[in-house]
Amino acid sequence: MENDKWKMISKSQIIDHSSLRILLWDLDGTLVRGKRFGAFKDYTVPMLERVFGTAGCLHSLVVSGMTDLQIVEEALRGERITRDHISARIDELRRCYIDEMKRACGNGGQIIEAMPGAREVLKGLNEHPRYASALLTGNIEPAAHLKLELTGLAEFFSLPGAFGDESFDRRDLPAIAAPRINEHLGANLQPEQFIVIGDTPNDIACARHFGARVVSVATGRIHSADILREHEPDALLPDLLNAELVMRTLDDL
Numbered sequence: 001m002e003n004d005k006w007k008m009i010s011k012s013q014i015i016d017h018s019s020l021r022i023l024l025w026d027l028d029g030t031l032v033r034g035k036r037f038g039a040f041k042d043y044t045v046p047m048l049e050r051v052f053g054t055a056g057c058l059h060s061l062v063v064s065g066m067t068d069l070q071i072v073e074e075a076l077r078g079e080r081i082t083r084d085h086i087s088a089r090i091d092e093l094r095r096c097y098i099d100e101m102k103r104a105c106g107n108g109g110q111i112i113e114a115m116p117g118a119r120e121v122l123k124g125l126n127e128h129p130r131y132a133s134a135l136l137t138g139n140i141e142p143a144a145h146l147k148l149e150l151t152g153l154a155e156f157f158s159l160p161g162a163f164g165d166e167s168f169d170r171r172d173l174p175a176i177a178a179p180r181i182n183e184h185l186g187a188n189l190q191p192e193q194f195i196v197i198g199d200t201p202n203d204i205a206c207a208r209h210f211g212a213r214v215v216s217v218a219t220g221r222i223h224s225a226d227i228l229r230e231h232e233p234d235a236l237l238p239d240l241l242n243a244e245l246v247m248r249t250l251d252d253l
Contacts, residue, residue: 017187021250023125024136024161024177024212026198027144029064029220031118031240032151037221039111043100048072050096051089054079064222065202067138067164067173068097083168094165098142105150114151115219117240122156124243131250134181135161136173136196136206160184170202174210195253199223201231213253 025031034040041058048055058075066074072086072093086093105111125131133156137144141163148154162177164170174194182189191211196203199220207214216233217240218225229236235249 017185017189018193019130020185020187020189020193021131021253022159022181022189022194023131023133023250024174024194024196024207025133025157026196026200026203027135027137027139027147029115029199029222030197030203030217031115031122031153032112032147033115033219033221035111035113039104042111043097043104044071047093047096047100048075050100051093052076052079052081052085056081062222064220065138065170065198065200067167067170068140068143069165069168070138070170071164073168090165094140094142097140098146101143101146105146112147112150114153115240117243118151119153120243121240121246122153124247125250126156128247132159133157134159134177135163136177136198137161138164138170140165171206171209174206174212178210195250199228201228204228204231204233215249215253 045055045058048058054076056075056079061071061075063071069086073083122133125133135144135157139147144163145154148157160177160180162173166176167173174196178189178194192213194210194212196207196212196214197217199217200223204214204216213234215235215237216228217237218228219239225236225238234253237246237249240246
């Protein structure tokens with residue numbers, strides 16, 4: 001459901017679209033996290049076993065910054081399961097993925113939590129007329145929405161985004177999200193009006209590929225601030241704990 005701010009903007013054009021900045025948020029490691037490292041394998045391993053009969057090398061795979069389709073491809077490469085095989089079973093994959101995720105998160109055993117400061121940052125941005133938030137995540141779409149619901153962040157995302165069941169290459173995602181957002185707002189936003197926010201070098205790469213700006217957040221478990229800095233994001237934040245710093249950083253881009 002659209003929130004009131006974006007109903008108003010898209011219908012009456014109260015704000016000049018040239019002033020808008022669309023924040024394309026990564027999820028895992030940026031806005032949400034597993035309560036323990038590797039918790040996502042609690043549901044991705046049984047999902048792969050149900051759909052393809054094997055989880056391949058997923059147990060040992062480092063997946064930070066990948067889309068879910070890329071994760072599946074890399075995990076099953078040694079099993080001679082190809083991209084075409086995966087694409088042909090995408091509907092079954094989505095269904096089993098969300099079934100296993102709900103099972104893993106059930107019975108009060110919450111395994112996903114909001115990143116410290118995430119809610120406060122999103123709330124502040126949601127109240128600011130210049131900014132709107134959308135998802136740009138490696139998660140398959142139903143899993144992304146479930147994570148937002150489980151962590152209480154869903155209310156801040158009224159715009160369409162792009163997801164990890166839409167491409168094997170994360171660099172494709174901004175170009176998938178942008179036309180959807182433009183259509184939703186009745187706008188013609190340019191690439192530089194989009195800001196990718198994420199915790200991995202792949203987030204930086206996908207922003208550069210599209211021509212968007214990018215803010216790195218050093219909250220992931222794999223890539224340190226020093227590693228992210230080497231990939232030259234437009235800005236680098238240590239975390240989301242200081243909402244004023246996040247806002248100033250975005251305002252300066």
